[in-house]
Amino acid sequence: MSEPTLDAARDAAPAAGRPGAWRADLGTQRPLLPWMLAFLRPHRARVGLLAFLLLAQIVLSALQPWPLKIVIDNVLNYQEHPLPEPFDRWIGGVTGGSMVAMLALVVAGGVVLQLLYELAAAYGTKVQTMTGQRMVYDLRARLFQHLQALGLHHHITTNTGDAVYRIDVDSYAIENLIMSGIMPLASSVTTLIVMFVILMRLDLTVALLSLSVVPFLYLCLRYYMSTIVSRNERVKEMEAKLIAQLYEVFNAIRLVKSYAREPYESNRYTGFGTEVMNARIAITWQESLFGVAVGLITILGTALVVIVGGTHVLNGEMTVGELTVVIAYLGSVYGPLASIAHTTGRLNGALAGAKRVREMFSMMPETVDAPDAREATAIGGHIVFDRVHFTYPNGRVVLNDITFEAKPGEMVALVGLTGAGKTTLVSLIPRFYDTTAGRVLIDDVDVRGYRIRSLREKIAIVLQDPVLFAGTIADNLRYGRLDATDAEVLEAARTAHAHDFVSRLPKGYDTPVAEAGGGLSGGERQRLNIARAVVKNAPILILDEPTSSLDAISEEIVFSALKSLRQGRTTIVIAHRLSTVRDADKILVLDHGRIVAQGRHDALLQESELYRRMCARLSVGKSLDEPETVDELIEAAKR
Numbered sequence: 238m239s240e241p242t243l244d245a246a247r248d249a250a251p252a253a254g255r256p257g258a259w260r261a262d263l264g265t266q267r268p269l270l271p272w273m274l275a276f277l278r279p280h281r282a283r284v285g286l287l288a289f290l291l292l293a294q295i296v297l298s299a300l301q302p303w304p305l306k307i308v309i310d311n312v313l314n315y316q317e318h319p320l321p322e323p324f325d326r327w328i329g330g331v332t333g334g335s336m337v338a339m340l341a342l343v344v345a346g347g348v349v350l351q352l353l354y355e356l357a358a359a360y361g362t363k364v365q366t367m368t369g370q371r372m373v374y375d376l377r378a379r380l381f382q383h384l385q386a387l388g389l390h391h392h393i394t395t396n397t398g399d400a401v402y403r404i405d406v407d408s409y410a411i412e413n414l415i416m417s418g419i420m421p422l423a424s425s426v427t428t429l430i431v432m433f434v435i436l437m438r439l440d441l442t443v444a445l446l447s448l449s450v451v452p453f454l455y456l457c458l459r460y461y462m463s464t465i466v467s468r469n470e471r472v473k474e475m476e477a478k479l480i481a482q483l484y485e486v487f488n489a490i491r492l493v494k495s496y497a498r499e500p501y502e503s504n505r506y507t508g509f510g511t512e513v514m515n516a517r518i519a520i521t522w523q524e525s526l527f528g529v530a531v532g533l534i535t536i537l538g539t540a541l542v543v544i545v546g547g548t549h550v551l552n553g554e555m556t557v558g559e560l561t562v563v564i565a566y567l568g569s570v571y572g573p574l575a576s577i578a579h580t581t582g583r584l585n586g587a588l589a590g591a592k593r594v595r596e597m598f599s600m601m602p603e604t605v606d607a608p609d610a611r612e613a614t615a616i617g618g619h620i621v622f623d624r625v626h627f628t629y630p631n632g633r634v635v636l637n638d639i640t641f642e643a644k645p646g647e648m649v650a651l652v653g654l655t656g657a658g659k660t661t662l663v664s665l666i667p668r669f670y671d672t673t674a675g676r677v678l679i680d681d682v683d684v685r686g687y688r689i690r691s692l693r694e695k696i697a698i699v700l701q702d703p704v705l706f707a708g709t710i711a712d713n714l715r716y717g718r719l720d721a722t723d724a725e726v727l728e729a730a731r732t733a734h735a736h737d738f739v740s741r742l743p744k745g746y747d748t749p750v751a752e753a754g755g756g757l758s759g760g761e762r763q764r765l766n767i768a769r770a771v772v773k774n775a776p777i778l779i780l781d782e783p784t785s786s787l788d789a790i791s792e793e794i795v796f797s798a799l800k801s802l803r804q805g806r807t808t809i810v811i812a813h814r815l816s817t818v819r820d821a822d823k824i825l826v827l828d829h830g831r832i833v834a835q836g837r838h839d840a841l842l843q844e845s846e847l848y849r850r851m852c853a854r855l856s857v858g859k860s861l862d863e864p865e866t867v868d869e870l871i872e873a874a875k876r
Contacts, residue, residue, distance in 0.1 A: 273414055273591050276372055283368040290361035291424045295431055297354040302565035304347030310558030312340050369416035377408045380594065386602045389669040398481025403597055406476070410590030418584040436566045440555065443546055443563055450538035454531060461527045468520050469589040475513045482506060542567055606688050613691040616680045618645045618776035618807035620666065625675035627661060635661045637830045639675070643823070645776065648808040650818045652851060653827035659811045662827070663779050666809065667696045679777070697770035701781040701811070703762035710739055711746040713765060717773030725772060733768035735761070778803070780810040784817065792816060815852060824848070 277284055328339055384400055437444040486493060486502050493502055546563050549555040555563075620643040627636040635658045643649040651659040664670050665677050668684055677684045684692060697717065705713050714726045721729075726746065730736040738761055742748040750757070757765075767783055784792040796816070812818045819838045826834040826841065826848050834845035841848040 269588060269591055269595065270414075272595060273411060274419075276376060276411055277415065279375065280368050280372060283364055283371075287361060287364045287368060287420065290357050290364065291420070292427070293357045294354060294361065295424065295428050297350055297357060298428065299431055299435060300350050301347070301354065302562040304343050304350065305565075306558035306562045307343050308340065308347075308558075309561060310556050312336065312343055365416050365420065369412035372415070373408050373412050376411050376594070377404055380404050380408060380597060383598060383600075387600055388602055389664065391600065396481040396484070398479075398484040399477045400597075401484070402473075402477040402480050403593055407473070407590040407593045410587045410594060413587035414584060414591055418587055422584075432566045436563065439559060439563055439566070440546070440549065443542055443549075443567075446545055447538060447542055447567055449541065450534050453534045457527065457530045457534065461523070468516070468523070470592070472513070472516045472520060473589055473593065475509075475516060479506075479510060479513050482509065539564075539567060607685055610686055610688045611682070613679075613687040613695050616695050616776055618695075619643075619678075619680050620777070620807055620809070621676075621678040621681075622662075622665075623676045623678060625662075625665065625677060626673045627658075627665065627670065628673045635830050639830075639832060641823070641825055641832065641835060643807050643809060645805055645807050646803060647822040648803055648810060648820065650810050650812040650821035650824045651827060652812050652818055652824060652848065654851075657827035658830040659827055660781065663781070663809050663811060666777065666779065667693045667698070695775050696777045696779060697773040697775040698779045699763075699766050699770045699781060699783045701783075703759065703766040705750050705757075705762055705765060707750065709744075709747050709749055710742070710765065713750060714746075714769050714772050717769040717771075721772045726768075729768040729771035730765075732771050733764045735764040735768050738764075776806055778806050778808045780808065782811055782813050782817065784814065796820070826851075 328342060381404055384404070433444060433447075436447065482505070486506070493499060543564065546555065546560045550557060550560050622639045622641050625636055625639040626634075628634045639662060641649070651662060653659055661670065665672055666679075666684065668689055671685060679687070679692075706716065711723075711726055714729060715721050718725075723746075727736065730739055730746075739746055739748070763783065770778065784796065810817060810821070812821070812824075818824050821838070823835060824838060824841055825832050826845055828847060834841055834848060836844065842852065
């Protein structure tokens with residue numbers, strides 16, 4: 238698979254439709270082996286060099302037995318079997334007729350052949366490893382890019398550990414399949430053909446006899462493959478689940494510690510880990526037994542050939558040197574046969590990993606660029622929801638007939654009970670999801686008409702749960718806009734009321750941030766997230782309750798800053814606190830995926846019972862089930 242193929246498939250995808258309802262081919266409908274071999278294309282030169290080195294090893298291996306044959310038949314027994322002309326005359330001229338010198342010369346030739354073979358093998362190993370590693374890292378990069386491109390729903394519903402296992406472990410399938418499987422397999426087949434042809438020229442009977450082991454090797458391999466296929470796939474799935482369990486525990490380590498469940502989680506991990514370990518040991522034992530069977534078959538075949546060849550020597554039909562060459566070539570024939578059997582077995586494990594990789598590549602992004610999509614340049618931020626409906630792939634209806642507009646400079650607040658659809662609604666603006674029906678327009682253009690990346694560059698989002706990456710504080714603030722200057726970073730931090738506490742840190746803005754922002758309070762992390770959005774300076778600002786982690790003083794300062802930040806920008810805020818909604822230009826009250834009321838705070842207190850009850854609960858902590866009069870609710874909401 239090549240990158241242009243991936244881009245072409247994305248561009249050809251439909252611009253609308255139910256999320257996750259379609260998949261693109263990406264070449265994944267081809268047989269698995271040709272699909273994997275396509276990854277060789279960028280490495281053709283190295284593969285060609287490797288093929289040349291493997292052929293050189295085969296030629297040198299074919300020449301290696303002959304110096305020993307010459308020593309036995311033509312040097313040690315020179316009087317009866319001198320070297321054929323013109324080699325005898327040439328070697329005699331070099332050695333001056335000395336048999337010791339001739340012996341040394343022939344042995345030296347054998348040493349040179351062996352040295353050349355070892356050099357070719359060593360360099361071939363280097364090229365093979367280098368090519369295999371490059372292929373693995375190329376595949377990892379493509380797989381990581383592809384996983385990022387998948388829709389938000391996929392990442393919410395899919396375990397992170399499984400994705401990490403596919404990138405970290407299953408990506409080695411390409412090296413195991415091609416570099417450690419197909420290339421050695423091709424080399425073994427070529428070696429087998431070359432050695433068998435030479436063996437036939439030496440002794441046809443012995444050559445044909447050497448093939449007597451092939452039916453037994455085939456039956457052994459067939460039985461092995463029939464039992465190992467499902468086991469390899471099952472073990473890989475179990476190992477992926479084991480890693481997923483680690484991610485689950487460490488992501489919830491605060492909860493684990495608060496409930497003192499460390500022993501429970503340890504027992505759970507070791508229990509499942511033992512099951513995975515036993516499954517892997519069972520496969521290894523089966524592979525070992527297969528190796529014993531292959532070895533026994535080739536040993537018996539060698540013994541049979543040695544008996545027959547020895548009989549030929551005793552009958553004067555073959556010299557001792559020729560028998561030595563036959564035995565050497567027999568090893569060169571049985572070696573590839575055994576290698577083919579072993580390699581075919583190992584290929585199965587690689588194929589299991591390759592299947593898992595291809596399964597991931599077969600999943601196409603749930604939202605993609607339309608073929609005629611435009612860049613979202615110089616947009617003003619006028620947002621219109623036009624009779625929008627949204628249903629998740631599992632059939633759950635979330636939004637029904639949502640219609641409203643938000644103009645630049647306005648702040649629109651979304652309020653409603655948990656599950657009302659507030660987060661899903663704002664997720665349609667940056668196209669984390671696409672609408673099932675209806676349209677979301679920005680500056681009178683359907684958001685599906687913009688290129689996704691350029692659209693999201695024009696939207697700044699502050700999540701309810703603050704997110705920080707490993708790196709310095711300055712790095713985290715620049716995540717909103719990578720080319721932001723130091724002055725812009727400082728100004729954004731001041732706007733978000735973060736500059737004071739950052740300045741007190743040991744290295745200021747160069748202070749490293751621990752994983753997930755460890756070492757900072759929730760309020761400090763949230764202020765850094767707000768500063769990141771300020772740095773982005775986007776015309777559309779989406780706030781998912783940005784002050785939920787701030788104290789009253791910081792909240793007041795941040796909202797003062799947000800008032801100035803709102804100038805000329807469209808702000809959509811998911812609100813759970815009265816301090817947020819009171820200042821909104823428009824409040825949308827959502828209930829079960831519908832807008833049941835909209836307007837400003839004072840008007841909604843008079844018109845919407847649900848809004849009054851939510852405000853009363855937020856103000857005085859009463860339950861929605863407790864009855865109050867309208868006047869009591871309004872009075873509570875005003876406090």
